[in-house]
Amino acid sequence: MPSSEPAISTADLSKRFGDKVAVDSVNFEVKRGEVFGFLGPNGAGKTTTIEMLTTLIPPSSGAASILGFDLRSQAKKIREKIGVVQQQDSFDQGLKVETSLDIYGLIWDMPPDERRKRMTELIERFGMEEFRKKPTIDLSAGQRRRLQVGREFMHDMDLLFLDEPTVGLDPIARRSVLNFFKEKVQKEKLTIFFTTHILEEAEYLCNRIAIINYGKIVQIDSPENLKRRFGSAKAIEFKLLEGTSEQLAGEIGQVDSVTKIVQDPENGSYRVSTMKPEIIIPELYRMSDKLGLHVTSIYISETSLEDAFVSLVGNSNQENSKKSEVYSN
Amino acid sequence: MNTYVRLTYRNLRANLDFASLFFELIFPIFFIFVEGPGLGGIAKPVNLGDITVPYQLYLAAGAVTLTVINGGTNAGTQLWYDRKNGMFEQLLMGPFSRAQYIFSIILATLIIGIAGSLIVFVIALPVLGAHLQITLEGVFFVGAALFLGTILFGSFAIALSVVLRSSETFQIVSTFAFFVFLFTSSVFYPANQAPKAIQVISYGNPLTWTTDMFRAGLFNSITPTLSLEVITLPIVAAAVFGIAVLAFRRIRVQ
Numbered sequence: 001m002p003s004s005e006p007a008i009s010t011a012d013l014s015k016r017f018g019d020k021v022a023v024d025s026v027n028f029e030v031k032r033g034e035v036f037g038f039l040g041p042n043g044a045g046k047t048t049t050i051e052m053l054t055t056l057i058p059p060s061s062g063a064a065s066i067l068g069f070d071l072r073s074q075a076k077k078i079r080e081k082i083g084v085v086q087q088q089d090s091f092d093q094g095l096k097v098e099t100s101l102d103i104y105g106l107i108w109d110m111p112p113d114e115r116r117k118r119m120t121e122l123i124e125r126f127g128m129e130e131f132r133k134k135p136t137i138d139l140s141a142g143q144r145r146r147l148q149v150g151r152e153f154m155h156d157m158d159l160l161f162l163d164e165p166t167v168g169l170d171p172i173a174r175r176s177v178l179n180f181f182k183e184k185v186q187k188e189k190l191t192i193f194f195t196t197h198i199l200e201e202a203e204y205l206c207n208r209i210a211i212i213n214y215g216k217i218v219q220i221d222s223p224e225n226l227k228r229r230f231g232s233a234k235a236i237e238f239k240l241l242e243g244t245s246e247q248l249a250g251e252i253g254q255v256d257s258v259t260k261i262v263q264d265p266e267n268g269s270y271r272v273s274t275m276k277p278e279i280i281i282p283e284l285y286r287m288s289d290k291l292g293l294h295v296t297s298i299y300i301s302e303t304s305l306e307d308a309f310v311s312l313v314g315n316s317n318q319e320n321s322k323k324s325e326v327y328s329n
Numbered sequence: 330m331n332t333y334v335r336l337t338y339r340n341l342r343a344n345l346d347f348a349s350l351f352f353e354l355i356f357p358i359f360f361i362f363v364e365g366p367g368l369g370g371i372a373k374p375v376n377l378g379d380i381t382v383p384y385q386l387y388l389a390a391g392a393v394t395l396t397v398i399n400g401g402t403n404a405g406t407q408l409w410y411d412r413k414n415g416m417f418e419q420l421l422m423g424p425f426s427r428a429q430y431i432f433s434i435i436l437a438t439l440i441i442g443i444a445g446s447l448i449v450f451v452i453a454l455p456v457l458g459a460h461l462q463i464t465l466e467g468v469f470f471v472g473a474a475l476f477l478g479t480i481l482f483g484s485f486a487i488a489l490s491v492v493l494r495s496s497e498t499f500q501i502v503s504t505f506a507f508f509v510f511l512f513t514s515s516v517f518y519p520a521n522q523a524p525k526a527i528q529v530i531s532y533g534n535p536l537t538w539t540t541d542m543f544r545a546g547l548f549n550s551i552t553p554t555l556s557l558e559v560i561t562l563p564i565v566a567a568a569v570f571g572i573a574v575l576a577f578r579r580i581r582v583q
Contacts, residue, residue: 054422056421056422076424080424084419086415088418090414090418090419091414091416093414094346099342103339106338106339107335107336107339107420108424
């Protein structure tokens with residue numbers, strides 16, 4: 001494939017199941033060597049999009065090119081060049097971990113020497129030494145997940161689809177797996193199409209992110225730009241010696257630059273979303289003095305991708321419900 | 330390595346429960362060495378066209394074909410395990426076509442069915458040995474019966490596992506179907522000596538055709554219905570295979 005050609009390119013790609021539109025005319029391009037995040041709430045159309053791009057289900061309309069091959073007419077050529085880690089578990093229940101890796105390499109026609117080499121590397125890299133002789137049916141959910149992700153690297157590929165690959169992994173295993181993906185991108189120029197509900201993962205790994213809701217792409221940009229454009233800039237978190245003050249919360253909520261104030265029900269701290277923390281902090285101290293309250297801790301946190309995500313999906317939900325109202329009227 | 334070989338090897342290794350396979354072999358052996366001799370004292374010898382054989386021998390030959398239907402059930406089980414464990418989708422996103430995948434299941438089933446039949450046949454040789462009349466035509470009948478029977482029952486089990494969505498239902502329905510095929514076939518008794526209603530069902534039962542062809546091959550015996558069975562078995566096997574392929578193509582991924 002010429003390196004200038006996108007790894008994925010879609011044109012009005014859609015999928016309908018009866019009356020329900022699961023994916024609605026999506027258009028995007030994924031560059032070669034890029035990690036492309038595909039985020040959205042449950043039922044937004046992420047997995048259906050992956051199922052179409054991996055040729056598992058045919059699109060209802062529209063077109064796509066994967067690694068330069070046409071999605072409809074060159075499906076087998078696409079499948080020869082891609083790897084897929086599904087959201088759902090997939091394992092050969094009659095096999096032990098080692099054999100499972102070996103046979104997966106075999107069905108991809110990897111030579112025996114290469115299979116042995118990769119098996120050793122992956123068992124070590126994915127921390128599978130202690131259960132390498134165990135039947136896959138006896139593995140815990142996390143162990144099975146490590147096997148499923150590791151197994152995909154038993155064969156070569158140009159493009160890897162990862163559909164929530166870290167579900168069920170502990171934080172250490174998760175970080176290790178994400179680092180492995182990063183290495184593959186840096187060293188082997190692997191392209192990754194990545195979906196997750198853990199936004200920190202997307203921020204850590206992705207060059208660009210598309211946000212999908214109700215089957216439509218809402219926004220595509222880099223994580224930094226999404227945060228800058230759609231996040232609430234900064235959040236101020238503070239705690240009161242007195243615990244709670246509805247009056248203070250109400251007064252701060254009235255200040256112009258404050259977009260939201262919420263109290264954490266667990267630790268009682270307040271979180272103020274604002275574009276201008278430099279105005280709000282002195283105002284907060286002034287108001288608390290006036291009310292005889294004592295601020296015991298305060299700090300400013302950067303806006304998160306989650307803020308941007310919530311904001312974008314929230315707006316998209318509102319637009320969608322407005323459309324529904326128009327249609328119902 | 331050839332795609333079919335790779336996939337078939339994987340099916341044999343990944344989806345076959347060797348304990349189940351062992352008991353599938355024990356089942357016909359039990360009929361040959363326990364049930365046959367037990368009933369041999371009260372059951373009359375059976376006429377097979379131009380020859381008559383003791384009941385024990387009649388049953389032993391029928392019992393070998395049991396492995397055909399057992400092997401066929403394995404085809405459905407292989408597909409079912411792949412669907413249950415997410416490997417069905419995983420393989421369809423691999424460098425294979427749906428056709429290659431389903432053919433690999435049929436190939437694995439053929440290996441199990443034919444190998445199982447041969448093992449049981451070898452074990453049953455002390456019973457069958459003295460009466461065997463192997464001819465070239467007979468070898469063809471034996472081979473065709475095992476091949477076509479496995480294709481037919483394997484395809485039937487695949488279609489069943491596509492239609493039935495829970496593993497419990499699949500197990501119950503396939504076990505029930507197994508007993509219907511078994512007890513209305515000529516495995517245990519000759520169809521022409523059964524009551525009229527059972528006779529009709531038995532003559533329409535593919536396991537009867539398979540068993541009759543197999544016996545014809547072993548004993549060089551030509552029954553009146555054999556020529557019709559030789560024509561019908563491949564046609565019905567091809568039709569059921571076609572239905573299985575169509576059903577398989579309609580599987581909705583998870």
